[in-house]
Amino acid sequence: MSSEKKCNNCGFKNTPGSKFCNNCGNKLPLSTHIICPNCQTNNSIDRIFCDNCGTRLIEDDPLPEEPQQEEPPKSSGKAFTLPTRRPGDTGHLDPNILPEWLKTGETNNLDQPDEEEFQELPDIDIGNSKPLPKLEEQTAAKSLTDDLPDWLVKSNDSDPIIAEPDGISTELYLDLVDQSEDFDESSLPFDASDANLPDWLTGAGLFKDDTSITPSESDTGKLPPISEEDVVESESSGLTELFSSMESDSAIEPDFASSESDISGLTALFSDLQDDESEASKSDDEAESSSGLTEWLSELSQSDMDNQDAPAADSGTEESEWLQDTEDESSSEPGAWTAWLELPEAQSEEGSISEIVPDDDDLADEIAENLAAEQAGISADFAELFKADDSSDANDLPDWMTNIEAADESLIASDSEDLDEDLFSLEGNAAQSELDWLMQTGELSMPDEPSGVDIPSELDIPAEEIEGQYLDEAEGDLDWLSDLASLDTSSLQQDDEFISEEVAQPDKVDKVADGDDWQDKELLADSSEVADAAEQEEPLDIELSIDAQVSEWLDSAPGSSGLDETAVSDDLDSLFSDISDMVEGETPTPAKGFTDWLEFSDELEEAELEAQAEGSVAADDSDESFSEWDGLLSELKPDDSGQDSAQSELPDWISDLNLDERVKPLELTTSVDETALVETEGPLAGLRDVISVASVITLIQDEVAVPEFTVTPEQRQQLELLRQLSHDDAKSDTSKDDATHSNTSLTRILLAMLLLAAMLVGFLLPDLLPERLLPEQPTTIGALTAVDASAGKTVLVAFEYTPALAGELAPQSQLLLDHLAQNGSHVVAISQHAAGVALATSALEEHGGDLMGYLPGEAVGLRQLSDCLNQKADRCTMLSGELGNDANQTVLDDVSMILVFTGQRDSLIHWIEQVGATTDIPVVAGITQALEPVAAPYYASGQLAGMIAGAPATAVYDSLTNETSVNGTLAGEVGNESAQLISMQLLSQTMGQIIIVAVFIVGLFIYGILYPLVNRRKNL
């Protein structure tokens, strides 16, 4: 990720860490990196320790707790800033960076600062800490008026609220307060409730101030003297009360015991900085004193408090104090208005923030009354600033305070709905800006505005443009809050450890989201609501325009002349930033970005605390990996106890930024709701960016074009053949009705009976057929020749058939054995079928001969046998059983012919290939008629000396040997039983063939001619 920061205004790429554009000066968006304070290395936002040097980037000190009030001051830095701070918790204040006018309380020399006077600023002794450096060293270059709002200092109006003062002093603000108290609210040209105080001012009331900083008078020189009693009583003094209150919960504050100073204003500031909870017990009895600008602010706050609900009894003491101060306008002590600032903390501790929220209505009323009576126009505008309607009390509350209310309704009595309405209203959105209250004050100069809708005409821009500027404005809004936030952060950090101010706010929000915190949900919810409001209420959103546009009409506001609005804004930023640094401790640190407080949530902080307690957190110089931080995050659980504070720490304006939608296109393109990407179930639980299986499955798949499939006729034929082979047709026939099945069976039976009848005719009516002579086939003649050639020699006869084929082969074997016997041949029977051994035994008993027995092994056995034949008996060592005896060995040596009777193809092939091919012994095959096509080629090739295939060939052979007619009748005449049997079989076979042919022809006629004709007629 590139660390360069691109300016949104001019597009200039600035060096990492720049807050403002190096080219145009525009404020740069906050980055997503943490710069190591030690080596200046850019580290990812999620790093705890520097990748380069190992320096810890994030504060790891535990949260300060209430009992820590009595602990000595220490730099217990929390990793979180303003949102994580509890009411009254303040940070280290660095007086070195306080604005000049806060230090001195004088503005006489704002335009021409006197260096000598600055040099006379005393070193402030903050308790036990080391003396603060001189203020003028830090702020000499600043103009004193820079710290004042434009509308206060610069005003072109003829009758401004505050004429451009020659110098800003406490008296000036006291006068303003006096005027505001007498102001007639009714004279205001607008709804005073729209005068939305800046959040930080309103929220300042939540803080408690127990400490005081009392620099010596000689140090300040310019502040009016203040008695020691006043100083003691003024726990909350002016604006400083805010910061002291913010630090009240922490134990960071040094012991500002030197409260002998009689100064006010700045004195009170520093005394407030030392507000420690250890002194909280004394706060109830202390009076308030204030002077300078802070006094003015305190008066405003007191006015606000007047309209608040009745305070709780527990906080009655403090409330009475500031009420008294409010009533006692002449006193105008610095602690008067700041009293309410300290009250909220105490009251919040009592569970009723609503009682401590200052109500500025009374103050506004007074201002309105005063100004309306004496001044018109702009004076009333100023009064409008402090005017607030009772019903809109919450409107003046800072958003993060309203969150407190949302989190704990008991804390704030005001109606939360009002808050929401105000939040999404024009004023609410406008209040998001740091200059909200300034803007609305300036709106008083807009006479055309009917009510609180303070929209300058020059800001009447299209809603689309507003939407585009929304983010820019939001960033601008963040300025003062960022600085204020840095106040918290700095107060919670170690001296040499800090979080880079460049951490982008959106990233911080995302970081909060990492912890699965409720803050994220609320934040996103609020942001979405505001986004909706921004889209729907276009006119109202005009107020959300950028600061530059605001400054235009602000410049035209009374009293705003002569001062640059942005300068004021910047000064405010720097004010709080510097204050935060000052609060942090002795070592001034760079101003922290407001995003510091967003960087970590309470859960993260607690996780660190737990990790420290368990010793899992290594020392600062350890190289802690990112996984460790992730581990801490994963262990975090939403803490209800910290919800109140955390909720209060998330101002609504952050939610209004709608970061998830608006910021994402810019710097947070990778910042998404990571909680939604973290897998929570399954084996991938805990992993991010896991693609949901459901989402993948539910994806609509593009339709894949399936090519057109065409079945060719050839394929149909092949499919039909496969169906027939797999008996699919037979299976389909099972679905036929019984009638069809019975018809099929009947047909089959009828055909069988017809066939039997025909064949019986062949047996019973032998004269039915005319006498005929079968042709003498060469195969049969070759068999006869081979048999005759082996006369007197040994003939090996193989009975390779079973009784199932005995009906066809038995006549052949009997005929040939008779012929061999007649020739004087020695017959040796052998078989590779067990049943063939029995048939051989039966045949040999009738015709004589020797049975060699059973030859196992099929082709292998025949190969072994072949080794024993043809005078190769010396190699015949593998014949087993009876074949291996010496007698058989001798017989095998003399075999001159091999006669094989078989009805199986393999047997015939094996004999031909294994024996006939390896020996010179002629082989004659007596086979079935079905095997004739197989044996014919072997006869053609000379591998078979002769062949007798079936009953016809047997009859021919018989006629050749006995010189008789093949006609069956002849067999009876010659008395040869075998010849008679063969003749009758041939007649029967012939009758059967005739019937089969007839049935075949009839079938073809029916199914090939009649059936189509019938179907065609039906179709017609």
Add this chain to the structure above:
Amino acid sequence: MSESIGLIVGLVLTLLIYSYLLGDNPLYRIAIHLLVGVTAAYSAIVVFRQVMLPIYEQVQQDPTNPDNFIWLVPIFLGLLLLLKRLPTISWLGNISLALLIGVGAAISLTGALIGTLWPQVTAVSNTPQLFPGQGIVVAVLTASTLAAFQFSGRTDHDGQWTQPGWQRAIGTVGQLVVTMTFGVLFATVINSSLILLSDRLGYVLRFFGI
């Protein structure tokens, strides 16, 4: 008497087998089971008597003869085949099977080469010509028969599978040759069946003295 019993049993079994004309029935199954059982039993007896018993007698006559130790190899291989029934160690039987199949394949292949392929190739020119160009006709018909089983082709522009015209023509001739061959085989089978039927009919007629 025994001959008469044999004839009766033979007649009954023949009728049982032909009862299949009425469809699959228990009588037919009984006859089939008897045939299979008797054949298996007879085969076992034959093997035992004509193969195993002679070997046993040979070994028993001279147990110390080293030539008899050769029988330990088939015995051991036979025992391994029996282990096929034990699933856990059935793989041991594969050794015997491998030996049988390997030796059988080698013998069959050798016999096919020297007993069928080469003699048939040489016989084309050696055998007398039934007609001029017999060899060419045999070669063409053989090639056409092989082409009939060639299913490869290509898809045309319509995506339809097709074959070249010459390939389809040759394939068609091959299909005719195959059809004729199957017809001849089927006819021979029918003739053989008719002979067997007539044999049985003659047996029945003889039984009844006709």
